[in-house]
Amino acid sequence: MISVSHLTKYYGDFLAVDDLSFSIDEGHVYGFLGPNGAGKTTTMNILTGCLSATSGSVTIGGFDIFTEAIPAKRLIGYLPEQPPLYLNETPEEYLRFVGEAKGLKGETLDRQIEQVIEQVKIQQVRGQRISSLSKGYRQRVGIAQALLGDPKVIILDEPTVGLDPLQIIEIRDLIRQLGQTHTVIFSSHILSEVQAICDKILIIAHGRLIAFDEPAALEKSLLADSSIAFTTEATAAQVQQLLSGMEEITGLELHETGNGLVSAQCTTDSRDIYAVSRRLFFAFAGSGKALLELKLQKASLEDIFIELTESSDPASQAENTTAEGEEEQNDSRTQA
Amino acid sequence: MTAVLKHELKSYFHSFTAYVFGAFLLAIVGFGAMLYNLEAAVSNFEYVLSFGSIVFVVIVPILTMRVIAEERRQKTDQLLYSLPLTTTQVVLGKFAALLVVFLIPLAVISLYPLIFSRFGDVYLPTSYGSLAAVFLMGAALLAVGTFLSSLTENQGLAAGVTIAVILFNYYSVSLSEYVSSTAIGTVIALAALVFALGALIRYLTRNELLAYGVCLVLTGIICVIGFVDSAMFEGLLPAIMRQLSLFERLNTFVSGVFDLSAVVYDLSVTAFFLFLSVQSLEKRRYN
Numbered sequence: 001m002i003s004v005s006h007l008t009k010y011y012g013d014f015l016a017v018d019d020l021s022f023s024i025d026e027g028h029v030y031g032f033l034g035p036n037g038a039g040k041t042t043t044m045n046i047l048t049g050c051l052s053a054t055s056g057s058v059t060i061g062g063f064d065i066f067t068e069a070i071p072a073k074r075l076i077g078y079l080p081e082q083p084p085l086y087l088n089e090t091p092e093e094y095l096r097f098v099g100e101a102k103g104l105k106g107e108t109l110d111r112q113i114e115q116v117i118e119q120v121k122i123q124q125v126r127g128q129r130i131s132s133l134s135k136g137y138r139q140r141v142g143i144a145q146a147l148l149g150d151p152k153v154i155i156l157d158e159p160t161v162g163l164d165p166l167q168i169i170e171i172r173d174l175i176r177q178l179g180q181t182h183t184v185i186f187s188s189h190i191l192s193e194v195q196a197i198c199d200k201i202l203i204i205a206h207g208r209l210i211a212f213d214e215p216a217a218l219e220k221s222l223l224a225d226s227s228i229a230f231t232t233e234a235t236a237a238q239v240q241q242l243l244s245g246m247e248e249i250t251g252l253e254l255h256e257t258g259n260g261l262v263s264a265q266c267t268t269d270s271r272d273i274y275a276v277s278r279r280l281f282f283a284f285a286g287s288g289k290a291l292l293e294l295k296l297q298k299a300s301l302e303d304i305f306i307e308l309t310e311s312s313d314p315a316s317q318a319e320n321t322t323a324e325g326e327e328e329q330n331d332s333r334t335q336a
Numbered sequence: 337m338t339a340v341l342k343h344e345l346k347s348y349f350h351s352f353t354a355y356v357f358g359a360f361l362l363a364i365v366g367f368g369a370m371l372y373n374l375e376a377a378v379s380n381f382e383y384v385l386s387f388g389s390i391v392f393v394v395i396v397p398i399l400t401m402r403v404i405a406e407e408r409r410q411k412t413d414q415l416l417y418s419l420p421l422t423t424t425q426v427v428l429g430k431f432a433a434l435l436v437v438f439l440i441p442l443a444v445i446s447l448y449p450l451i452f453s454r455f456g457d458v459y460l461p462t463s464y465g466s467l468a469a470v471f472l473m474g475a476a477l478l479a480v481g482t483f484l485s486s487l488t489e490n491q492g493l494a495a496g497v498t499i500a501v502i503l504f505n506y507y508s509v510s511l512s513e514y515v516s517s518t519a520i521g522t523v524i525a526l527a528a529l530v531f532a533l534g535a536l537i538r539y540l541t542r543n544e545l546l547a548y549g550v551c552l553v554l555t556g557i558i559c560v561i562g563f564v565d566s567a568m569f570e571g572l573l574p575a576i577m578r579q580l581s582l583f584e585r586l587n588t589f590v591s592g593v594f595d596l597s598a599v600v601y602d603l604s605v606t607a608f609f610l611f612l613s614v615q616s617l618e619k620r621r622y623n
Contacts, residue, residue: 050417052622073420084415088350100339101419145415 001026001153001183002047007056009042009207016042018207020056026152029179031194032187033305034204040187041081043204044157047185048078061152074102077151081158083142087131091122091141094130095148102149116144120174136167143174154178156186160193172197191305203305227267227297228277234289236262242283248276261292273298340421340429341436344403348437353402357395358441364391365445373448379458381449382466382590389470389583392477393502399437400481401495403430404617408489413620423617427482427610434478442471462592469589472602473582477502479609486616487539509584512577519569523562526573530554540615542622 003023009016017039024030034040045051047058049065049072058065063072086094095116099109117126120140125133130141139159146154159175160168176197178184188194194201195215203211211218232239236254239262243249251267268276273296284291348354368384407413416426449463480501485494504511515521530551538547561568578584582605585598 045414048418050414050621070420070422073418076418078418080411080414080418082411082414084410084412086347086412087410088347093346097339097343098415098419100342101421103420 001061002185003059004043004047005057007043007046007058008054009039009046009051010054016207017046017053020204020207020209022202022209022212024183024185026183027179028183028199029175029197030183030185031198031201032185032204033191033194033201034187034189036189038189038205039207040189040204041157042207044078044155044185044187045080048076048155049073050078050080074149075152077146077149077154079139079142079146079154079156079159081161083138083145085130085138085141088129090127090129091117091133091144092126094141095144098145099148104149112148112150116147119147119177120144121170136163136170139163139167139171140174143171147178151182153183153185156184158187158189160188160190168193226270226273227265228273228280229263229265229293229295229297230280230291231257231261231263231293232284232289232291233261234284234287238287238289239264242287242289243280246276246279246283263293337421337425337429337432340426341432344430344433345436348399348433353398354437354440357399357437358444360391360395360398361388361441362444364388365441365448369448373452377456379452379456381452381458381463382592384448385466385470386587386590389473389586390506392474393499393506396474396477396481396502397495397498399434400478400485400498401491402485403434403482404486404613405489405491405494409491413617417621423614427614427617431479431482431610434482435475438471438474438478442467442474459592461594462590465592465594466586466589469586469598469602472599472606473586476582476602476605476609477505479606479613483609483613483616486613505581506583508577508581512574515573515577517571517574519562519566519572522569522571522573523558525576526558527555530558540612540619542619 001024005021007017007020020039020043032040032044042051046053047060047065049069052066060072061075063075065072086097089097092113095113096109099113104112117123120143122137122140122144125137130138133141143156143159146156156175160171163171172193175184175186179197179199186197198215200212200214201218202209234242236256239254240252243252243266248268248270249266250269253265255263257263270276277294277296281291281294365384365388368387369381372378372383372387373381404413407416446464446467449458449460449467452458453460481494481498484498484501485491487497488494515525533554534547534551537550538544541547582602585595585601588595588598
């Protein structure tokens with residue numbers, strides 16, 4: 001449906017998109033994930049014909065977006081980061097203009113307007129001026145605009161930014177619903193969101209594509225280590241001795257907790273963390289020392305994301321800790 | 337294109353702009369008609385048009401200041417770029433809407449000569465010829481305003497610059513009598529024009545080499561001509577200023593000459609500035 005090859009975009013001397021190539025099939029929801037400033041918006045603007053590229057090509061359904069822009073654009077509905085709304089119009093007037101510009105006429109136009117108004121649930125505000133609408137409703141009007149003309153591909157740039165948790169859930173449901181009948185590409189810097197809705201994830205950092213796979217497969221290909229935390233009545237020396245025979249354990253940290261117990265944190269590169277914890281359990285049981293606490297920490301997509309995006313640029317390694325903190329904050333907010 | 341046209345018209349008539357524009361134009365023409373045709377009992381309606389043409393300094397910016405600047409400010413230009421429309425269609429749609437808004441008061445004005453002709457001898461060909469010239473000149477000024485609006489996202493700035501440009505054009509004939517008519521004055525003025533052109537090219541294409549190249553070549557040509565035959569430049573600057581005046585060409589019609597070259601000039605100015613508007617919008621895609 002969409003194929004991007006060797007796409008490069010410079011803003012003056014600044015390299016925003018660096019030799020990006022990928023292709024997207026029909027159907028499914030694709031998540032476009034990356035930290036702020038990774039080149040997501042630039043890429044989306046190029047895909048939708050709003051921006052030229054320095055080099056490379058983009059075809060939408062076989063039409064080149066640069067040379068056959070009109071037929072290519074007919075296949076796309078785009079919601080930019082800031083919904084492009086005429087504030088002194090009502091949603092209905094606005095949708096009528098967009099529909100006409102997309103070449104819809106007469107009865108088809110009326111029917112489609114009704115259809116998208118229902119789809120994004122803006123029936124109550126259809127006659128109000130857009131300037132008086134809340135951010136959530138404006139976002140929906142923006143999505144409705146993208147849906148007009150029944151395009152095959154719907155591209156949404158950060159559709160949930162600035163919405164309250166309830167609105168975020170509603171927009172996510174809408175995206176999921178759209179994914180059943182359209183190809184949906186949406187960008188986000190919030191991982192849990194992408195994880196929750198997408199069939200496939202593209203991770204982009206510093207203008208480069210660094211991963212493109214299904215969420216489960218990304219998790220499985222664990223680039224980050226999982227870890228096991230446990231508390232035991234064995235002494236530190238005993239723990240070290242018990243674990244020395246287990247080659248799947250790659251790291252070990254021990255603390256004496258003060259009441260005669262030892263808490264440990266070990267990391268493993270094994271794909272099957274349960275097998276590791278099972279061996280661990282029987283190793284301690286066999287030696288007659290009780291495990292008082294055992295906690296598994298599987299590498300999440302979050303860890304992979306952070307590792308991927310950070311490791312792709314050595315210069316930003318120093319910012320690691322702050323970036324991580326922010327990401328977690330964002331995440332807990334949206335999950336709430 | 338029709339979608340853009342309809343949408344623009346709706347917004348002009350939803351807001352006050354179309355009414356303010358029409359009211360200003362009708363008021364000044366009505367006032368002129370009262371002074372010349374009723375009070376002084378002159379039968380030439382074209383004098384009224386000549387008298388009223390100054391109103392374009394004010395009313396053109398009222399219409400054109402928001403035409404593209406507002407799209408930029410509201411970020412709705414992104415929508416226009418992503419819709420299956422070419423930039424040319426967008427600009428032409430917007431310009432057609434401006435012409436419609438302009439034609440409505442003109443249609444009302446076009447009744448005046450007919451009404452007056454019932455009460456006396458009115459030479460209608462000159463009246464309507466001048467009215468057509470007013471339309472063409474207005475169209476050219478609207479195109480200039482559209483282009484100036486495409487350069488900024490600040491409506492106020494667009495309006496201010498448009499007023500300055502039209503005012504300069506209005507007075508350029510009177511001013512031409514005061515500017516230096518010596519060869520050296522002309523050379524300096526031409527050099528300034530060349531640099532302005534270079535700046536425009538640089539802004540639109542972001543191609544410094546092209547801009548500097550054009551500047552250098554044109555400056556070179558001017559210098560060569562200046563050295564070879566400086567007499568050619570004598571009086572050239574005032575002549576250019578007279579030639580560039582859109583308003584001066586209206587006066588040819590008012591004095592009863594249907595000047596085809598003026599028609600061509602108005603149409604060329606319109607086409608040129610619409611072309612520049614398209615380029616200015618396209619440029620945003622290539623930054």
